[in-house]
Amino acid sequence: MTKENVQGAGEEEQQAQSKKALKKQQKEAEKAAKKAEKQAKLAAEQQETDEDDFAKDRYGICPMVQSQQKLDRALVRVQDLTPEKAEQQIWVRARIHTSRAKGKQCFLVLRHQQFTVQALLAVGERASKQMVKFAANLTKESIIDVEAVVKKVEQKIESCSQQDVELHVERIFVISQSEARLPLQLEDAVRPEGEGDEEGRATVNQDTRLDNRVIDLRTTTSQAIFRLQSGVCQLFRDTLINKGFVEIQTPKIISAASEGGANVFTVSYFKTSAYLAQSPQLYKQMCICADFDKVFCVGPVFRAEDSNTHRHLTEFVGLDIEMAFNYHYHEVIDSITDTMVQIFKGLRDRFQTEIQTVNKQYPSEPFKFLEPTLRLEYKEAVAMLKAAGVEMGDEEDLSTPNEKLLGRLVKEKYDTDFYVLDKYPLAVRPFYTMPDPNNPKYSNSYDMFMRGEEILSGAQRIHDAQLLTERAMHHSIDLEKIKAYIDSFRYGAPPHAGGGIGLERVTMLYLGLHNVRQTSMFPRDPKRLTP
Amino acid sequence: MPMYKVKPVSPADIKIDLPTCMYKLPNIHAQGMNCGEHALQNGEVDPALKALEERQDEVLRRLYELKATVDGLAKTVTTPDADLDASTLSRGPAESVFRATADLDSLLGKDLGALRDIVINANPAHPPLSLLVLHALLCQRYQVLSSVHVHSSVSAVPPPLLSCLGPRHIDSYARQRFQLGFTLIWKDVSKLQMKFNTQSMYPIEGEANVARFLFRLLSAEPQDPVLATQMDCWIDTAVFQLAEGGSKERAVTLRSLNSALGRSPWLLGQEFSLADIVCACCVLRAGQTTSAPANVQRWLQSCQNLGHFDCVYPLLQ
Numbered sequence: 001m002t003k004e005n006v007q008g009a010g011e012e013e014q015q016a017q018s019k020k021a022l023k024k025q026q027k028e029a030e031k032a033a034k035k036a037e038k039q040a041k042l043a044a045e046q047q048e049t050d051e052d053d054f055a056k057d058r059y060g061i062c063p064m065v066q067s068q069q070k071l072d073r074a075l076v077r078v079q080d081l082t083p084e085k086a087e088q089q090i091w092v093r094a095r096i097h098t099s100r101a102k103g104k105q106c107f108l109v110l111r112h113q114q115f116t117v118q119a120l121l122a123v124g125e126r127a128s129k130q131m132v133k134f135a136a137n138l139t140k141e142s143i144i145d146v147e148a149v150v151k152k153v154e155q156k157i158e159s160c161s162q163q164d165v166e167l168h169v170e171r172i173f174v175i176s177q178s179e180a181r182l183p184l185q186l187e188d189a190v191r192p193e194g195e196g197d198e199e200g201r202a203t204v205n206q207d208t209r210l211d212n213r214v215i216d217l218r219t220t221t222s223q224a225i226f227r228l229q230s231g232v233c234q235l236f237r238d239t240l241i242n243k244g245f246v247e248i249q250t251p252k253i254i255s256a257a258s259e260g261g262a263n264v265f266t267v268s269y270f271k272t273s274a275y276l277a278q279s280p281q282l283y284k285q286m287c288i289c290a291d292f293d294k295v296f297c298v299g300p301v302f303r304a305e306d307s308n309t310h311r312h313l314t315e316f317v318g319l320d321i322e323m324a325f326n327y328h329y330h331e332v333i334d335s336i337t338d339t340m341v342q343i344f345k346g347l348r349d350r351f352q353t354e355i356q357t358v359n360k361q362y363p364s365e366p367f368k369f370l371e372p373t374l375r376l377e378y379k380e381a382v383a384m385l386k387a388a389g390v391e392m393g394d395e396e397d398l399s400t401p402n403e404k405l406l407g408r409l410v411k412e413k414y415d416t417d418f419y420v421l422d423k424y425p426l427a428v429r430p431f432y433t434m435p436d437p438n439n440p441k442y443s444n445s446y447d448m449f450m451r452g453e454e455i456l457s458g459a460q461r462i463h464d465a466q467l468l469t470e471r472a473m474h475h476s477i478d479l480e481k482i483k484a485y486i487d488s489f490r491y492g493a494p495p496h497a498g499g500g501i502g503l504e505r506v507t508m509l510y511l512g513l514h515n516v517r518q519t520s521m522f523p524r525d526p527k528r529l530t531p
Numbered sequence: 532m533p534m535y536k537v538k539p540v541s542p543a544d545i546k547i548d549l550p551t552c553m554y555k556l557p558n559i560h561a562q563g564m565n566c567g568e569h570a571l572q573n574g575e576v577d578p579a580l581k582a583l584e585e586r587q588d589e590v591l592r593r594l595y596e597l598k599a600t601v602d603g604l605a606k607t608v609t610t611p612d613a614d615l616d617a618s619t620l621s622r623g624p625a626e627s628v629f630r631a632t633a634d635l636d637s638l639l640g641k642d643l644g645a646l647r648d649i650v651i652n653a654n655p656a657h658p659p660l661s662l663l664v665l666h667a668l669l670c671q672r673y674q675v676l677s678s679v680h681v682h683s684s685v686s687a688v689p690p691p692l693l694s695c696l697g698p699r700h701i702d703s704y705a706r707q708r709f710q711l712g713f714t715l716i717w718k719d720v721s722k723l724q725m726k727f728n729t730q731s732m733y734p735i736e737g738e739a740n741v742a743r744f745l746f747r748l749l750s751a752e753p754q755d756p757v758l759a760t761q762m763d764c765w766i767d768t769a770v771f772q773l774a775e776g777g778s779k780e781r782a783v784t785l786r787s788l789n790s791a792l793g794r795s796p797w798l799l800g801q802e803f804s805l806a807d808i809v810c811a812c813c814v815l816r817a818g819q820t821t822s823a824p825a826n827v828q829r830w831l832q833s834c835q836n837l838g839h840f841d842c843v844y845p846l847l848q
Contacts, residue, residue: 330704348683370680370716377706383645387730412729413650415682415718 055128059135061174062145075145078112083164085150092117092146092167093175095218097186101136108135109160110146110167114220114357116160119148119167126170135169141178141186141215147171183212189219192361206517213522213531224357225519228347229507231354233298235346236319239339245294245321250283252276252300256481263304265314276302279500284322285461286488288496296321301502306526310515311453311505315524319506322498329434329444329460332497336458337373337420340448340501344369344418347510355511364512367417367451374419376410378442381421384409395425395441407452417509422446431475432468434460448499450509458499465489635673635710638748639727646676648712651741652724655688655717659738660812663695663842665745666713672749676700676709682718691845692717711748739770739809746805758799765798765806773813781817788814789824796833807834815840815847 076090094110094117101107104123109116121127121135138144148167156163188202189209195201209216216222237247253267253274265276280297287295301318321339325331344367347355355366382394385402388409392402410419426435426443436442445459462468465486472479472486479486507519517523522531549555639647653659669675677696681688696715702708725735725744735741743766746752753759768787772780788810791798798806811834814820820831834840 328704344683349686367683369683371683372678372680374680375706377646379707380645380648387728409729413648413726414714414716415652 053128053130055126055131058127058171059131059173061177065175077115078110078117078162079115081117081150081162081165081167083152086152086165087149089147089149089170092148093143094146096138096140096142096144098140099136099138101132104129104132106132106135108138108169110144114223115162117162117165117167118157118160119146119169121169121172131172135172138174139178139180141182141218142174143176143178145171145173145175182215184208184215186215186219189216190221190361192363206515210517210523210528211531217521220357221361224354225507225511225513226521228351228354228358228511229503229519231347231351232343232507232510233317233319233503235343236296236339237298239342240294240296240321243294243335243339245296245323246292248284248287248292248295248297249299250277250280250297252302254282256484265302265304278303279318280320281500282485284320284498285485285496288322288324289463289488289491289493293494294323298503301500308526311508313504313516313520313523313525316505316516316520317503318500319503320498320500322496324494324496329495329497332458332460333375333420333422333446334372336456336499337375337448340418341369341371341373343506344510345371358511358513362511362513367510367512368411368415369418370414370416374410374414374416375422376419378421378423378425381406395427397425397428403449403454404452407449411452417451418449420446420448429459431471431477432459432461433471434462444497446499448501450506451512453505453509455506455509456499456501458497460495460497463489463493463495635748638750646706646709646712647727648676648714649745650714650716650726652682652716652718652720652726654720654723655685655692657723658692658695658846659723659741660816660843660846661738661742661809662715662745663846664808664812664839665742665749666696667839667842668749669711669713669745670697673710674708675711675713676703676706677713678703678715680714680716682716684719685717688717695842695846697842737770739766742766742805742809746808751804753799753802753804758804761799762804762806766809769806769810769813773810773817785814785823785827788830789826792826792830796830803837808839811840812843815843818847 073091075093076085078092078094081092092110094112097109097111097116099106099108106121108119108121110119121132123129123132146167146169148169150165151168153164153166157166184204185202189204191201191203193203204216217226241247253269254277255274264278266273267276268274279301280299284295284297297318297320299318300315302315303312304314305312321336323332323335348367379394381398382392385392385406388405390402390405392398398406406421407417411417422445423436423442424445424447425441426433427441429443429445434444436444443459445457447454447458448456462471468486468489469479472482504516504519504523508514508516511519513519517525635647651659651662653662666675666677670677677700679693679696681693696713700709706712722736723738723741725741726732727735735744743763753762768784772784776784788798795801797803798810807830811831814823814827814831820828823831835844
């Protein structure tokens with residue numbers, strides 16, 4: 001290597017070094033500048049907070065309510081915030097649905113059950129900057145107490161349920177704070193499926209909802225569904241009490257499987273085992289033999305069926321009816337269908353708000369019915385199906401697709417979603433069903449359908465111990481297991497009939513929903529045991 | 532010089548058993564071969580094939596016959612001095628009305644073992660009076676299972692409308708014992724509608740059209756084409772001018788009714804018919820029967836005396 005090169009290299013090195021050093025210096029300078037900025041900011045903030053927070057006592061997080069004191073304060077419900085209360089200063093307890101800060105203002109939407117109202121907090125003589133900042137940083141779903149003045153608004157607030165008023169907040173306190181990260185967002189949970197796909201926004205799938213049921217139940221749709229379900233139960237009770245029925249409670253821990261051995265849950269019972277009742281059938285009938293004439297019961301029913309369908313649960317609420325009649329089991333059918341029609345009418349007349357709320361997320365056709373209820377015979381149904389091209393035997397049971405097709409055909413001709421199918425073939429019914437007197441191949445049994453799906457299976461029961469024994473033997477049932485049942489008919493039993501419906505299924509079909517888990521608060525199925 | 536001859540390898544007359552499962556083609560070399568042999572592929576004529584051929588011949592023959600008939604008709608219709616002179620059509624004695632129970636199978640289709648249910652959706656604000664009269668007539672001829680329902684689209688219906696089809700039949704719990712079903716549903720519909728066999732029939736709309744359908748079930752339609760046309764004419768007059776027309780049109784119609792009834796006891800002559808039912812119902816519904824012309828009042832009285840209109844009067848209040 002030549003000398004010049006070495007020299008040149010040295011010079012280059014020096015230059016490189018100086019380049020590197022330059023770079024390094026630049027970087028350091030930047031860092032320092034940033035640090036200085038930050039410090040300046042902090043300082044400014046410090047200054048801010050140090051600035052006189054004149055609203056310190058008008059906001060904050062309350063200590064946990066341990067009943068420290070009894071405040072004589074009236075809290076107004078969100079649904080009662082109407083223009084009549086304009087200019088009044090009131091306290092409201094609600095959840096934070098959303099909060100949005102915009103410069104010196106913070107917009108909150110407060111929610112209580114299905115009702116929402118807009119609240120405004122602006123920096124001014126009553127609220128400081130720190131207070132607005134505090135409000136903007138509150139987590140969603142936190143429960144807060146707000147003292148505010150109710151103000152009328154010129155333009156309707158479309159996005160809230162209380163459209164004519166808004167709250168101007170004076171004081172804001174947190175009663176119960178929510179964690180910042182929610183497992184699901186309530187707006188997503190209420191979004192209709194199609195809209196979610198179209199606009200690329202999220203919807204929540206069923207499993208997530210069911211895993212976080214507590215939050216999912218807060219949505220407007222869930223509130224509406226379960227209020228309507230409560231209405232169904234109440235109308236059922238009221239109608240039957242008015243017809244002279246007596247409400248009974250039947251045991252759920254029983255010694256022998258009532259309907260058939262396969263689908264029962266076994267529980268250990270001291271030194272032996274017992275079963276969870278599949279239906280209150282046996283006990284309803286025993287009550288009739290005990291001269292109660294007309295009984296009904298509302299209680300859980302346990303079916304250990306390993307079916308993972310849209311309409312099966314392992315535990316559901318059964319609404320069961322049993323009635324003694326004078327001469328013909330149609331008296332009982334008329335009673336049951338009249339009860340159902342009264343329930344439908346009650347829902348149609350008193351729960352329209354709830355039905356509309358559910359329809360927003362799950363649109364469906366309104367439920368149609370006839371009064372008195374349409375009753376078709378099994379032979380007519382088979383003829384209608386055959387005319388529509390289905391091939392089936394006269395004594396074959398209806399498969400689920402055939403039931404749905406029949407529902408559509410009946411809807412087309414009579415325009416009703418609810419009807420009764422009478423005189424089923426004897427071969428497909430349980431052993432205690434009374435055979436038809438004129439045709440031994442048929443039976444005095446009936447099914448009721450809503451929107452093409454079966455909701456009730458009932459029949460005239462055999463009330464003669466001897467015939468019952470014969471039929472049981474014909475079905476190869478162990479007589480020892482049902483000895484107590486047969487015995488109850490040996491001491492004079494009136495002719496009787498009845499049937500039972502599932503509360504969740506009826507609610508689901510009335511609203512036109514597609515999965516029974518949506519109408520069961522904490523559903524149980526072969527794959528789900530919690531919450 | 533003789534040619535080279537090869538000794539035959541195999542004897543000339545070997546018998547070959549041809550397989551019977553193969554399809555034979557006619558021998559294109561031989562002539563005058565019996566083609567019949569190839570028709571007998573399987574050794575016998577397939578009877579299904581023969582039947583098919585016969586059916587085809589039959590269909591073709593009927594087609595030709597039909598074509599000939601249509602051509603004949605076309606000729607008679609299009610030529611001005613046709614052989615048929617409408618004015619010489621004899622007005623034969625009208626057969627007694629409602630003479631025989633019609634064959635329901637031929638009118639309504641084969642009985643599939645189920646009750647043949649006629650469903651009528653009507654608006655409670657406009658009860659179809661003529662259909663109620665026809666229902667009463669049907670009940671005299673057949674075993675009819677009648678039922679009245681209220682649809683959920685209507686909140687309440689006055690009690691007379693609920694019992695307009697008469698008391699419930701004692702045997703109504705056994706639907707199989709009836710020949711015909713008559714289901715009246717009070718529903719919020721703009722136009723009266725009848726549904727029968729939804730798979731093969733469109734719904735029929737309008738009270739007059741449903742009335743014509745039901746009247747046919749009584750097999751009481753006048754056979755004479757002139758009378759039939761007059762009947763249709765009266766029905767249309769009743770619907771469009773009496774029921775839907777203004778007071779002027781109603782007055783005109785009442786006058787023409789009056790003059791027609793001056794000549795004969797009933798609108799079509801000596802026999803009661805659908806024209807009388809529909810016109811009477813429209814007149815009764817329009818009200819003011821006491822101010823109607825004399826013949827009309829006499830005729831209304833005769834209708835009432837027949838007894839079929841008993842179901843209508845309670846609804847007129």
